[in-house]
């Protein structure tokens with residue numbers, strides 16, 4: 232008779248095949264009853280080694296640290312390639328973009344087993360993950376890097392590439408993500424609004440959110456950018472005078488405006504983007 236087993240941690244498709252002292256599980260769950268691994272399905276799976284990369288098969292070492300494959304990437308692989316990646320498998324960090332595999336990486340993932348053994352929890356989890364992904368279909372989803380093309384990113388964010396978008400998102404550290412919207416979703420809402428000028432009601436439709444959630448997200452991410460991004464990358468204070476004159480002054484500008492003085496800083500200010508009070512009378516305004 233198969234009795235339930237008591238186990239701490241996540242359910243895995245198969246038992247671990249090595250003993251890794253520095254292994255960190257993907258999620259720490261409370262002690263719970265997990266049903267026995269008793270269901271074998273004709274679904275291909277990868278190796279469940281904790282020492283070998285799921286994608287390129289390189290071994291982990293002190294110099295070549297690996298990370299646990301996020302559940303989003305495991306679901307992505309199952310949907311796109313129908314290959315099961317056991318919970319707590321590892322991969323090199325460069326195969327991931329956010330919580331998803333890059334398209335190049337996903338094409339490299341090899342099948343190791345032709346069948347996979349599950350317990351009931353694994354199957355329920357897999358169905359939940361797939362259902363969660365399907366419910367996100369049809370909305371603008373910046374959390375799933377592969378759901379938007381390179382051109383989509385540039386059109387919707389005013390020329391930011393996917394990597395640039397990720398880089399900005401990584402600087403927003405003090406914005407709490409919630410169950411209904413992530414940091415990336417908040418950032419995308421702001422960028423799309425600035426880029427397109429669409430109303431909050433249309434943005435609510437595009438992002439599958441309520442209007443008040445769009446308002447809150449816009450406000451929160453704007454506040455967070457001013458606090459965490461602006462001081463590091465914009466304004467006179469974000470770099471030293473020496474760095475500015477050394478790395479951001481061209482020889483031509485120095486020759487034309489500074490008489491070849493290396494310590495002189497040169498600014499060219501474009502008046503188009505400087506906010507100035509204007510006259511209310513149109514004939515004075517356009518005089």
Ligand SMILES: [Zn+2]
Nearest residue numbers: 284286287323
């Ligand atoms: Zn790898």
